[in-house]
Amino acid sequence: MSCLFELTVICDNHAGEGLLPEHGLAFALRADKNNILFDTGSGETLIHNATRLGIDLADITHLVLSHGHYDHTGGIVQLLHLNEHCPLIAHPFFLSERYSRHPDRPVRRISMPFSVQAALQQLSPTRQCCQSVSSMLSNNVGVTGKIPRTSLFEDTGGPFYIDEAGQFNDAIPDDQALWINTPQGLVIILGCCHAGVVNTLEYIRHLAGESRVAGIIGGLHLLHASPERIEQTLIYLKKLKPDFIYAGHCTGDDVIVTMRENLRDTAVCQLYAGIDIGTVRS
Numbered sequence: 001m002s003c004l005f006e007l008t009v010i011c012d013n014h015a016g017e018g019l020l021p022e023h024g025l026a027f028a029l030r031a032d033k034n035n036i037l038f039d040t041g042s043g044e045t046l047i048h049n050a051t052r053l054g055i056d057l058a059d060i061t062h063l064v065l066s067h068g069h070y071d072h073t074g075g076i077v078q079l080l081h082l083n084e085h086c087p088l089i090a091h092p093f094f095l096s097e098r099y100s101r102h103p104d105r106p107v108r109r110i111s112m113p114f115s116v117q118a119a120l121q122q123l124s125p126t127r128q129c130c131q132s133v134s135s136m137l138s139n140n141v142g143v144t145g146k147i148p149r150t151s152l153f154e155d156t157g158g159p160f161y162i163d164e165a166g167q168f169n170d171a172i173p174d175d176q177a178l179w180i181n182t183p184q185g186l187v188i189i190l191g192c193c194h195a196g197v198v199n200t201l202e203y204i205r206h207l208a209g210e211s212r213v214a215g216i217i218g219g220l221h222l223l224h225a226s227p228e229r230i231e232q233t234l235i236y237l238k239k240l241k242p243d244f245i246y247a248g249h250c251t252g253d254d255v256i257v258t259m260r261e262n263l264r265d266t267a268v269c270q271l272y273a274g275i276d277i278g279t280v281r282s
Helices: 046-052 076-082 114-122 197-208 227-240 253-262
Strands: 005-011 026-031 034-038 062-064 088-090 128-130 141-143 178-182 185-190 213-218 244-247 267-270 276-278
Touching: 005 046, 026 178, 046 076, 076 114, 141 197, 178 197, 185 197, 197 213, 197 227, 227 253, 244 253, 253 267
Parallel strands: 034 062, 062 088, 088 128, 185 213, 213 244, 244 267
Antiparallel strands: 005 026, 005 276, 026 034, 141 178, 178 185
């Protein structure tokens, strides 16, 4: 079995005319008669952009969180004010405290906002599906749960810690992705891909029992990647030959250009708020 889908980018670092950009990511996905919100951005543009795009957040049937960083969870409170029924699907670790400690910058708290944590504490347990294993939202749409880390050249993409002093590394175990089984093959939806592109895609191919990857959409977290990691990722994607890659948010604009120059068999496009991707209208 397979299904058609339509995905609209609500939040991204770049935005189309009449929409607002932010450092965050949120997608509206329609597939198998479900209206899925994948991440909520940082909370700065979700309502404005969704309204301009004609997306009614009250109609969302599932909220799927890729991980617990602020730029993917900041709009949760706004969603919950508008939607009293959709379940939240996330890894149990997504509520954890986390920090970023770049050598040339002050330490930053990058957990979800305190207001979001408070709202989730009031959310009915029946609306929270927090588990580390993979699950199916419908016949053709699945969520990975925790992704095994087997690729030696892939890391989380930055100096992440679970404590402000930087004594304990954050492996970001809550990082998860979503996939759709389409007539053309798997379409894979990424938040920040802290587990690594190769780790994520290989795990989804295993879970879905399908080797053909038609497309990849989302953040690939290659902004601060080493030359070796970028080279190895390009080698993998060349062999995989997806039809398209829509990359944005944490991928890195320069990396997107490099991908476009090297992946001649793949249409590589820049994500931006307002873009529609999918097969429903074709």
